[in-house]
Amino acid sequence: MLRFHKMHGLGNDFVVIDAREAPVAIDGPRARAIADRRRGIGCDQIVVIEPSDSADAKVRFFNADGSEAESCGNASRCVATLIGGEARVETLGGLLHMSAEGANPSVDMGSPRFDWNQIPIAYPADTAAMPVAWEELEAPMAVNVGNTHAVFFVSDTDAVELDRLGPIIEHDPIFPNRTNVNVATIENPDRIRLRVWERGTGLTEACGTGACATAVAAIKQGKAHSPVTVALPGGELVIEWAPGGPIRMTGPATYVYSGEADL
Structure with a gap:
């Protein structure tokens, strides 16, 4: 049986799976099935909390179409609430610093990147005003x-x-x-x-x-x-x-x- 938490950040809703104690296998087809609002649990994203060797936890984010995302801000605040206190969390998008000590959790999302190959886009261009x-x-x-x-x-x-x-x-x-x-x-x-x-x-x-x-x-x-x-x-x-x-x-x-x- 899959144990899960249903959470949302401003209506952006998630199925959060805490897999720190026992691993849970989530892939694209399974993520799509969970996210299905008619035949599954229903959500915008599936969030999996896993153990990490370099931080307090590792978090993976799956979109409703089964693709894996690097980061998700609203889901990160939900993770902060579940973990509690101050935490460092590893994601595909980088290391996040979280705090759930106040009424509204805060997340340090890291520094933004602007270079064309860091976005990425297909060819060198002005990312401040893309010519498209x-x-x-x-x-x-x-x-x-x-x-x-x-x-x-x-x-x-x-x-x-x-x-x-x-x-x-x-x-x-x-x-x-x-x-x-x-x-x-x-x-x-x-x-x-x-x-x-x-x-x-x-x-x-x-x-x-x-x-x-x-x-x-x-x-x-x-x-x-x-x-x-x-x-x-x-x-x-x-x-x-x-x-x-x-x-x-x-x-x-x-x-x-x-x-x-x-x-």
Whole structure:
């Protein structure tokens, strides 16, 4: 039997499996089956906590389509809540430092990367304003915050057909590893409105790494300052970043229930 925790961060929901004591085999087909909202448990991502030789734990993130992601901000806050206190966690996207001592857990997401081969994109280009466009979405800033993001600043994020354009951009060959797609509106230097098409999952209520990437892009371009509140459909996150330093993300993580499933 598979024991699991159901959690969410601003409506971005997860099946969290604690495999530190006994290993649990999760692969693409099994992840898709668990994530299925009609025939499985149902979630945006599956999160597996494993033992680590170099940190307090190792965490793996699987998207609803079965692909494995390097990082997930909302899920990381849920992991922080389960582990408790201060923790260092190993992920494919790098080492994360977590704190669950306050009302809202915080995660140090590491430093953003901007070089074209670190995003990665398919060829050398200006990642601050990529020379590409998909209809009205043009010249995105590309940022890697443990995973790949394309950030578009628009006058009204709600007017963008993100459910249609998101998958087109996600799968464009310019992004060899695919990409998350962020459309953001700057309300003022302290507040950004954001919607995200998540790579491998689709539209979600919130995306922690998307909030981090968008805040970094806005601060780097002088559109916002740190700390900045990022308002997503599911709620708000506070992002802190100074050029050259790590990103700090703070926001809620909600425990819903625990259960067992017969794999």
